[in-house]
Amino acid sequence: MVPLDWYLILSATVFMIGVFGFLTRRNIIIMFLSIELMLNAVNISLLSFSHYMQDMRGQILAFFVIAVAAAEAAIGLAIIIALFKNKATVHVDEMNEMKG
Amino acid sequence: MIQQLFFAYFSAAIILLSVLVITRRNPVHSVMWMLLLFFHLAGLYLFLGAEFIAAIQVIVYAGAILVLFLFVVLLLNLREELKTNRFITSWPVSLIICAGILLLIISSLRDFLLGPIGKYSVEYLRKETNTVALGKVLYTEFLLPFEIASLVLLVAIIGAIVLAKRRVKSH
Numbered sequence: 001m002v003p004l005d006w007y008l009i010l011s012a013t014v015f016m017i018g019v020f021g022f023l024t025r026r027n028i029i030i031m032f033l034s035i036e037l038m039l040n041a042v043n044i045s046l047l048s049f050s051h052y053m054q055d056m057r058g059q060i061l062a063f064f065v066i067a068v069a070a071a072e073a074a075i076g077l078a079i080i081i082a083l084f085k086n087k088a089t090v091h092v093d094e095m096n097e098m099k100g
Numbered sequence: 101m102i103q104q105l106f107f108a109y110f111s112a113a114i115i116l117l118s119v120l121v122i123t124r125r126n127p128v129h130s131v132m133w134m135l136l137l138f139f140h141l142a143g144l145y146l147f148l149g150a151e152f153i154a155a156i157q158v159i160v161y162a163g164a165i166l167v168l169f170l171f172v173v174l175l176l177n178l179r180e181e182l183k184t185n186r187f188i189t190s191w192p193v194s195l196i197i198c199a200g201i202l203l204l205i206i207s208s209l210r211d212f213l214l215g216p217i218g219k220y221s222v223e224y225l226r227k228e229t230n231t232v233a234l235g236k237v238l239y240t241e242f243l244l245p246f247e248i249a250s251l252v253l254l255v256a257i258i259g260a261i262v263l264a265k266r267r268v269k270s271h
Contacts (some may be wrong), residue, residue: 002107005209007148010111014118016202021122023194024187029127029173033134036165037118040141043153051148055218056237062153063238066160067249071256073165077172078263084176091184 007048015041028083028090032076039069103147110144125186127173131166138162149222151230 018037025031043062050058080090087095117137124130138161145154188194225233238246 002103004214005212006107006111008209008212009206010114012202012205013115016198016205017115017118017122019201020194020198023198024191025122026184026188027127029169030122030124030130033121033127033130033169036134036161037121037137040138040161043157044141044144047145047148047150047153050150053215053218054220054222056220056233057241059150059153059234060238060242062150063156063234064245064249066153066156068252070160070165071252073168074256074260075263077168078260080172081175081264088177090176090178 004048004052008045011041011045011048013041014038014044026092028080028092031092032073032080035076036069036073039065106147107144110140110147113140114144123186125182127178128170131169131173134169135162135166138166149225149230152234 015038018034018041021034021037022031025034043065046058046062046065048058050056050062083095084090089095114137117133117140120133121130121137124133138157142154142157142162145151145157220233
């Protein structure tokens with residue numbers, strides 16, 4: 001039997017890799033993939049809690065996380081396309097039109 | 101023993117693939133590694149007895165979200181991006197902060213206590229099957245959140261079309 005802590009450590013590691021990618025990359029698509037990575041890390045811990053507590057609610061929450069991730073990806077990629085039409089770049093440091 | 105080996109392979113692959121996702125210069129390569137990562141995650145979910153979630157991980161994440169990502173990456177002309185720096189110049193600071201938070205989380209696990217055990221044991225799920233049990237909880241206890249999720253998806257569809265469509269000159 002694999003202990004629950006191993007799953008939680010795996011989940012925390014993947015989450016922190018996602019945070020690191022979000023903080024250090026400036027390509028907006030990779031930043032988006034980092035957010036997906038973080039959402040998946042949360043899913044790992046929700047499902048491991050669900051399994052070890054023998055409760056269905058963890059799986060329901062993971063289900064909702066996947067639904068929200070789908071909505072977020074659709075909206076975010078539409079925003080990226082709209083930005084690319086205006087600026088022809090996906091580098092976030094060059095998107096400073098709203099600076100006073 | 102075989103369980104530990106299984107978990108060791110999947111966790112090593114997941115961590116390696118997530119590092120590959122955030123370090124590739126070309127976004128197409130990142131998306132491809134992400135695809136492999138999602139299949140490994142689905143395998144881990146099967147190991148945790150969540151068959152339905154593993155299936156929608158493959159169908160929704162790998163089948164829909166990543167194809168959307170791939171479409172957008174291929175739609176944009178990213179030749180300029182390949183020449184720029186991969187990370188920001190102060191990336192070691194971020195690495196130290198992330199490693200510190202990770203150590204903090206791992207050290208707090210020692211004081212973690214599991215809550216009361218529910219009724220969905222492995223034997224119960226073997227009799228009932230995972231999808232039936234999930235559906236029963238989803239359509240009774242979580243009916244309102246389920247409806248709200250459908251509304252969220254509807255707003256996302258409309259918003260994506262409004263944001264990404266070509267502006268048509270009206271006159």
